[in-house]
Amino acid sequence: MPIPSTSSLYRVTPLIPHPVLSRAQGRDVQLKMETLQPAGSFKSRGVGVHCQRVAAAGARRLVTSSGGNAGMAVAVAGRTLGLAVTVVVPESTAPAVRDKLRAEGAEVHVHGRVWIEADADARGRVTAAAAYVHPFDHPDLWDGHATLVDELAQQGPRPDRVVVSVGGGGLLCGVVEGLRRNGWGDVGVVAVETEGATSLKAAVEAGQLVTLPAITSVAKTLGASRVAQAALDCTRDHPVEVITVSDAAALRACVRFADELRTLVEPSCGASLAVAYDDHPALAGAARVVVVVCGGVAVSTADIEAWRASVG
Ligand SMILES: *Cc1c(COP(=O)(O)O)cnc(C)c1O
Numbered sequence: 001m002p003i004p005s006t007s008s009l010y011r012v013t014p015l016i017p018h019p020v021l022s023r024a025q026g027r028d029v030q031l032k033m034e035t036l037q038p039a040g041s042f043k044s045r046g047v048g049v050h051c052q053r054v055a056a057a058g059a060r061r062l063v064t065s066s067g068g069n070a071g072m073a074v075a076v077a078g079r080t081l082g083l084a085v086t087v088v089v090p091e092s093t094a095p096a097v098r099d100k101l102r103a104e105g106a107e108v109h110v111h112g113r114v115w116i117e118a119d120a121d122a123r124g125r126v127t128a129a130a131a132y133v134h135p136f137d138h139p140d141l142w143d144g145h146a147t148l149v150d151e152l153a154q155q156g157p158r159p160d161r162v163v164v165s166v167g168g169g170g171l172l173c174g175v176v177e178g179l180r181r182n183g184w185g186d187v188g189v190v191a192v193e194t195e196g197a198t199s200l201k202a203a204v205e206a207g208q209l210v211t212l213p214a215i216t217s218v219a220k221t222l223g224a225s226r227v228a229q230a231a232l233d234c235t236r237d238h239p240v241e242v243i244t245v246s247d248a249a250a251l252r253a254c255v256r257f258a259d260e261l262r263t264l265v266e267p268s269c270g271a272s273l274a275v276a277y278d279d280h281p282a283l284a285g286a287a288r289v290v291v292v293v294c295g296g297v298a299v300s301t302a303d304i305e306a307w308r309a310s311v312g
Contacts, residue, residue, distance in 0.1 A: 009048025035295030043073035049144030059131040065122035067093035070135035075104035136170030145174020160286035168224035169231020221268035266296030
């Protein structure tokens with residue numbers, strides 16, 4: 001069977017104006033709707049490209065340890081490519097998440113109490129025919145995520161600022177790579193973390209990678225305790241402003257976005273939207289802003305109602 005092309009692994013997403021914010025702020029606020037990807041987040045891009053390449057190199061199985069959107073993207077990519085998928089998750093991963101992964105055809109194993117233990121087990125399952133897929137730290141992922149900027153270059157004029165959420169920094173690396181390869185190396189990037197998940201901010205301040213002792217943010221998808229070295233390098237080689245927003249601001253943004261755009265996103269994505277909603281100083285002087293609506297599947301209408309009740 002021929003290996004399907006990347007075009008079936010991720011899709012071109014719309015770039016649409018945020019009508020309310022654009023009017024209120026007198027600037028062009030554009031939304032890159034990654035929530036429409038096959039696996040519900042931008043991860044379909046990088047994971048799709050990476051899995052296609054390991055399939056072409058002979059892998060028959062994909063192995064990962066993410067119970068989040070990366071795991072979902074690997075499960076969807078594996079099904080599309082006709083490869084078996086193993087996801088090892090820790091005991092703390094909710095049964096509903098395990099069910100979602102199984103529904104995509106993945107084999108789910110539960111190992112260890114925390115992610116690092118599940119990840120060690122996953123790495124132990126790697127063979128010549130079974131390839132490990134990292135959630136954020138691999139050049140194929142950045143190359144794939146960069147396609148969202150390739151599309152921006154087709155869809156509209158040069159933005160003054162691009163807003164992205166940061167967990168392990170894979171999306172940041174991809175967006176910076178995309179800006180460079182489209183001749184937009186001077187376009188500023190606003191890199192957003194939530195309080196309690198500030199592994200990039202900590203690395204920038206220390207001048208080297210830092211492992212956070214704990215993740216306390218509600219935005220679990222941003223909870224990489226240590227970013228990729230390449231993400232720290234991006235902040236040195238490109239105009240990147242690293243900022244922090246509160247959990248409450250991220251949740252409020254999710255609620256407003258649901259009401260105004262009729263689209264549900266995770267708090268990890270709400271963090272980027274909060275920068276636009278709160279007219280953050282990082283946007284000062286920008287006439288045209290693109291917010292990467294990174295998406296995420298860990299959200300339901302019940303979550304939106306609970307967040308509405310907790311943050312008004
Ligand atoms: C993975 C993910 C992030 C963080 O991306 P990194 O590449 O780890 O920085 C943010 N939001 C969503 C919805 C994600 O799936």
